[in-house]
Amino acid sequence: MSATPTASAAPPRPASTPGPDVVRLDPNRHVPGVRRPGFAQVLHAEWVKFWTVRSTGWSLGLLFLLGAGLTTLICWAVAEDLAAGDTGESPASFITWGLLFSQLTALALGTLVVTSEYGTGMIRASVTAVPRRGRVVAAKALLLTGVLFVAGVVTAVIGYLGGNWFLDREGVGLALSEDGVLRALLGNGLYLAGLGLFALALGLLIRHTAAALTIGMALVLVVGNLAYALPGTWGEWVAKLMPGNAGGSVAQVAPFSGGAVLAPWTGFAVFCAEVAVLLLVAVLAFRRRDA
């Protein structure tokens, strides 16, 4: 057989030179199924991967416990003071308070979806099965945002029901119909989904669980809060534009009095843009680099 790449398509050699190499194998001869798998198959594969590791269950369980549980707990603790007007804060600021902690689990989940593959070598299997790397990221991103959105909304609604029960007892409850309540409950899902994507992008860029997680948490929590210490309007803008601060405002019925934040949807738009840029850089790097 000649060395040209097209030789495999050439007709079998004459009978004078028999040999097993004249057999042409059809890739689909024994294994039926989808012949030209597309995005749906990749998404299905990511779905199986996502639910067959323990970290997913742990992260989502913690997300719910921290989000709904801590919201209920803080409302129980502050309801009396709120009713007496001692706190200087609005009850609306507490009704999604657990998000402060549940966002950590969204960061962890988003990071692990990528870095656990790098840590274990799985990434090689992933890109051999699906060499179109952009497709792998797209499937991961869609799955992650979908799951986090649902988990975020469910958590916020349960937290609202639990926390509001205590607020109601003191007469400072919030009706669902009140301004911004529904938006904030929905915003919890949106913000956590965006944060998951943010972590996924960091994971793709850094490829190491501990490092990616540390940087993600530092950016969202530590740097985000420290930025409020910056002087002047310039400093205030930096603080407002930090991803956690910009994105978080859509998930709160009313901000706490301490730090200035952007209007909910403006902030969320800024946050989305930031995530999009980071994700774009991450995908470009992922496609270029050796796996």
Add this chain to the structure above:
Amino acid sequence: MIVARGLTKTYGPKTAVDHLSFTVEPGRVTGFLGPNGAGKSTTMRMILGLDRPTSGSVTVNGRSYAASPAPLREVGALLEARALHPGRSARDHLRWLAASNGIPRARIDEVLDLVGLEAVADQRVGRFSLGMGQRLGIAVALLGDPPVVVLDEPVNGLDPEGIRWVRRLARELAGQGRTVLVSSHLMSEMALTADHLIVVGRGRMLADCSMSQFIADHAASYVRVRSPRSAEVETLLRQHGLDVDRHDDELRVQGLDAAGIGELVGRAGLHLHELTLVQSSLEDAFMTLTADSVEYAAHPTETAGALR
């Protein structure tokens, strides 16, 4: 069929693969041989689209790996390093792989059965022994029933029974008309499986030939001759145009077989005490061929000196 043309990969100043060109033909087992660090794994990673060649190209069945719509149906690969999550069960690992290439679930039980892992399929792979991990890797490689199979050091960690099984499997796959590329750093392993050899050292091609050609070219053989009158025997053999090397009282003769030498000496009325055909092993041939390209060589004399 796998075709590499001028395949090169550099990492900074280090050249891992240096202008490799070869063709891996279907219907036979091609052994990919070289010492550790010779660039075998890097080459295989480039075949699978994991690493991007610095220059040159490699195609599988006429196109680059990444261009295949369902690569697992076209190329099955066992990579040297483990590529799976220890927390996932063997079955779940195969499930996501099958899903990604549109392969029906029934095929998962087929390959589990084929590699003998059906009993432990639902155990987490983190608990698997090295040998079980290799078997799972081979199950992954065969999942899509691919016409091209690439196995990187497949016998690593296998017990003797498993090693025989892999050899048989490789031969069987080739017998079915598939393209089979098997890498190893052990010549003895290749001698038992491969029909064709590609030998690399420091990223460069050292040999690309059939196994029999390799033996003829590189496995040196000579006839050992001992005689009480070895000086006379030496002169006699040289007169007949044979190559003679003297090592103490032993003569190493090349150019004629043992029977011919015996007759020559006999006709001259000389006595022989020994007449033996000595054939160096394939292992030796491989060692000689790759001696200059071993990256991490031990220096036994120095070590011995230090211990004394």
